[in-house]
Amino acid sequence: MAVISYIEAITQALKEEMERDENVFIMGEDVGKRGGVFQATKGLYEEFGQKRVIDTPLAESAIVGVGIGAAMYGMRPVAEMQFADFMLPATNQIISEAAKTRYRSNNDWSVPLTIRAPYGGGVHGGLYHSQSMEAIFANVPGLKIVMPSTPYDVKGLLKASIRDPDPVIFFEHKRAYRLIKGEVPDEEYVLPIGKADVKREGEDVTVITYGLAVHFALQAAEKLAAEGISTHVLDLQTVYPLDKETVIEAARKTGKVLLVTEDTKEGSVISEVAATIAENCLFDLDAPIRRLAAPDVPPMPYAAPLEKTCMLQPDQVEHAIRELAEF
Amino acid sequence: MAVISYIEAITQALKEEMERDENVFIMGEDVGKRGGVFQATKGLYEEFGQKRVIDTPLAESAIVGVGIGAAMYGMRPVAEMQFADFMLPATNQIISEAAKTRYRSNNDWSVPLTIRAPYGGGVHGGLYHSQSMEAIFANVPGLKIVMPSTPYDVKGLLKASIRDPDPVIFFEHKRAYRLIKGEVPDEEYVLPIGKADVKREGEDVTVITYGLAVHFALQAAEKLAAEGISTHVLDLQTVYPLDKETVIEAARKTGKVLLVTEDTKEGSVISEVAATIAENCLFDLDAPIRRLAAPDVPPMPYAAPLEKTCMLQPDQVEHAIRELAEF
């Protein structure tokens, strides 16, 4: 097993899928010679050439829309949105078109398109290079939204997304790109979309979260273990549609639930998690459901001290778990 | 007090605000001579002329974006989206621009823009003339989302939206347009944005909802009263940001909560309502929070029997209240 970074896992997944299936190709802004502004497609232009790694004009609606057409033809396009924030010009193509094509054609046409997009804060990106965009799409039947936390998950889930017969939005935490490293098997593997993953077993408090915050939760759990607090950590991995069963099971297990997101609180995907729990296992709870999220202000200012106030901090997670444990 | 229809309340509100303030003007597709495809702007072109009732090219991003610019100049534009479904090309202008202008300019610039959009199903509109779009925008700080249920509320809240110093999305239920009638005072009035409204006091079960479903809840409550079930009905009116206090109060009041939306269930605005209750008054509940919503499929097919399966039906509301009462 090799230890690689989160972003290397992306590059590896893309490379392997392109080698495996000649229908897979990449399109986006600066994905070619430049290898992507984060270098996620580094080396792919050199290996696969300009026909399979296509630098597009600066037009997100076209990137997605052309990708949809190519997918309808039988290709497996992987469209890169340079920053998740810049998906918004493509919203109509994503929600009206990609998501509804199979349904509206009564299963005649389908759109096996993967949309990759770096999201998340803490990188001095200011208001438009830091946002979490999942909530905007997490109520659109026909879409799947994957948000992995570790290099292992990234690789297995990105490969699964590319092979998926339906559109998948694959959100990558840009701060995790180089910060998070982890082991990845040498042999090929694919992970299932739609499943939450228990990242740590515990008895006292259940933390349900996704993305970078999974690591915050694991660090906190480690620390709190020394204090005798046992934390169960569930990584959603797919935030839409939710893996309801696993969520309910995790909530029941400890009866005390902390939900964590980096997104602003109101209307975030953890609201749905809370609703699912409140609907299905209310009487198993020993404490109110607790949500930890960013403040409800446009995320997030550029100046360092301002950004810090808006960005979820590891000690907040620790603090919240402890409070719940003591409830 | 005159009895008028839901859509007449819109026309009246527009007319009165245009008379009151010459900065108010209307722009959208077919709002001029045609008076809007639903006739919401009927007569306004004739009264105020083509300078203040502007037929635009078929381009929603421009309608909103030009509206933003005009609002920055000091005007009070009311932009009509012909159907809420067709707001999506304007998502970037709404979320990146209108919502964040005040914040990003540190209170230097602001966008007093009202975006009107007919939403909702049950009108044989098929997949793209029936959707509820509020969830897509109900996690964007800087926006306010108003969804009134009665002609009285429509008029008071639309006037408030036009006068509001910040962008407001004003969703109008298109099936309510001619179906719902109600009394409206002769004298001028304005209602507060951001407040939920108790539409009926009750002791056994609390229904929290908005839009057309408020009427379903009231009808059900009336019927169930004969069976001795007393229903408390809270109309959210503003679905973002939520009036948390009033929601919590209403949940506490009966300890049994039914949340109703016409939108698909997962990730809808009632998920946030459920989360708010689960977080703040879990121990006041005597039953799990119950959500009633459309199935998680792209809403909604055109053929009558298919549409009916997807559209919220009044008897579902009645049934759910009864079940909760008997819990």
Next chain:
Amino acid sequence: MENRHQALGFSDQDVLKMYEIMLTARRIDERLWLLNRAGKIPFVVSCQGQEAAQVGAAFALNREKDYVAPYYRDFGLVLAWGMTVREMMLNNFAKAEDPNSGGRQMPGHFGYRKLRMLTHSSPVTTQNPHAVGIALAAKLRGDDIVSFVTFGEGSSNQGDFHEAANFAGVHKLPVIFMCENNHYAISVSLKQQFACDHISDRAKGYGMFGKTFDGNDPLAAYEAVKEAADRAHRGEGPSLLEADCYRLTPHTSDDNDMTYRTKEEVATAKKHDGVMTFADYLRSLGILTEEKEKEMEERIRKDIDESTDYAEKAAFADPESVFRYVYEEKD
């Protein structure tokens, strides 16, 4: 009149067939309004005034290989492309057997994979980038096809048109954008929609071939689309064509066009109606004889009658089917 079709390589049989498809589209449309007025179908969207451009265009393409992304008025195009009258009627009655969507979508939202016809939605112009994607994929695979997309002139003002056209231009893709300029976007007249003389003036900004033609003349449509298709096959990239037509009916059965245009204006436009003028052309050359015309009308009426009957009696999809096909289902 001068014989113009011979020079284009058409036999008399060919142009009769062309006319028959135009006429079928027209007669279906007329029937739909009757059905709507009779309360049998809740909604009609029309092709009237645009059949000539649609059918002429189809004849310039390879209907066995090429891809089309039609829009809601394209009765003539989809019929020429292989959709049957029965399928059209099933579509308008929104029955389970409708191959376009099984009654899930509103009428006129075409889509038929067997015919390489993309599925159309209501938000206008979104089909443009899809057609470009088809062309890109074909180019990547080395398939020599043309991707043909249509849309209204109102729709050409949406961002998606611009982005799609630009993308096609950059990659010199075999796409033909055909704007059916029927002079109205619902009630909005040309002057309020754009300030250029012709939508095809926009071609230059995408480095592509552009041309406006008489949308009432199927042979003009054929010529323009043929030229564009030949260019596409030669690797010379996309084209932007504009069919100058007129919408002879209200926007849909929900519209009242007398609130924004006059009877006189419509009456004047009717004098140039392509179905009528092409019939005149064929008659003047002795190709469309009275007898042939009668036969044709009868054949069409019979087909429409039977199809209407069939569609009216056909079953709606099972209400429980609404839960299906949100995502792929294994078997």
Next chain:
Amino acid sequence: MENRHQALGFSDQDVLKMYEIMLTARRIDERLWLLNRAGKIPFVVSCQGQEAAQVGAAFALNREKDYVAPYYRDFGLVLAWGMTVREMMLNNFAKAEDPNSGGRQMPGHFGYRKLRMLTHSSPVTTQNPHAVGIALAAKLRGDDIVSFVTFGEGSSNQGDFHEAANFAGVHKLPVIFMCENNHYAISVSLKQQFACDHISDRAKGYGMFGKTFDGNDPLAAYEAVKEAADRAHRGEGPSLLEADCYRLTPHTSDDNDMTYRTKEEVATAKKHDGVMTFADYLRSLGILTEEKEKEMEERIRKDIDESTDYAEKAAFADPESVFRYVYEEKD
């Protein structure tokens, strides 16, 4: 060299001022890279290579009345428009006193209501419809102003450009769209961005005046923008101008441009650098003497030194302030 500015109505003083602003923009930019390399500011986005077009344009407008919607490279424009060097430095250090956003936005995201300068965001091209809205509002109010908006050539491929330009064309609004074509959208070269010869070729599709000019020449910029402004004031509607420039630096301090272009290419472009060639012009006419040049450089350096110092020492906004101004606050 021939005196070209006199015929345009400029005194020698005027063109010296023009040059001084261009030079100030350049010197600020150079300082920012030093500060970035020294670890004092995390991010730089540059104006180098585009100053001439920006400053020439500003001089053609009424800086007391007109509205501007600049984009992130417009140092020359915003300085000419009244932003001070100190304010530029506060912006780059993201301090509370930054009038653009108080440190909330990344550097280069200009906006200053006092100066009638719209607030800019990161998603490109969104400012175009805003500028059109300003012009529409002014027209409704009867105010005789011009709304001036800039953007990169990459950005001209976004839907919002098309929709905004079309809207302005239809309503014959006093908007000037100035595309600063610096030959790259990050790493993407012109050929991969569009297939037309000039971005200004798109003007025709919007029924507006279009012109491409030498973006290294402030007088050419002045002329083009003046012509467009005169048209606007005469009620002849919008214009689409294109400044042919070159981006002399990497895209931002996060970019490595050597992964996609060569040193030689950049070196060649530098020979046409507008700051240099305009200085040559002024020198050749004896307007920019050695003494004046020295004085000017010193004045600029002093201003930048003091401003940098001030900005570096200035306070960040209070962390608690992040909760403010999501909505209007009634104090």
